[in-house]
Amino acid sequence: SQQGEEDPQALSIQEGENATMNCSYKTSINNLQWYRQNSGRGLVHLILIRSNEREKHSGRLRVTLDTSKKSSSLLITASRAADTASYFCATAPFGNNRLAFGKGNQVVVIP
């Protein structure tokens, strides 16, 4: 079953603006991961945040995790046209060796 649910589903922004997308999940997790998928390509891992972490940065990406609300957010700052892609969250439930992917957020950055 799909664990992660991203919100909003589609986002269109101007280059230079920030893009924020959210992910909620239902069960306790070991970690949560975010992936990017460019059109016609496979998924690329962006960042992993463990259940005991609250915030993590990687370049222009900032991920937060609130285990009490079972939610995470991905912020892309100063967006570029090359950030146009679909973004997926994936959760790793405790006691389960598999990842459960959400349905994805489509982000379009307009030059």
Next chain:
Amino acid sequence: NAGVTQTPKFQVLKTGQSMTLQCAQDMNHNSMYWYRQDPGMGLRLIYYSASEGTTDKGEVPNGYNVSRLNKREFSLRLESAAPSQTSVYFCASSPFTGASNQPQHFGDGTRLSIL
């Protein structure tokens, strides 16, 4: 830096035909996975192999079989293709056995249409 390589990239089949999707990784990873991606559904796990010699069912295994040929290769077989199996299939790998706290590396997918 090939990473995860999937073949073929595109395939059209008729209902009832069989075919095998190939996947190979050159990163010496222990675990490998097969997913399908359908519009609006995200990725769903079909089968995975935690290590060479082992395979386990995922969320949607019906109609599929897998073989972990060696550490590098993990194939997915459709014995009798059905239109409901029209999808994009992704193979992925991760370094360690049985651990989900690690990134997965994906191939670029096989786009399969079944008429």
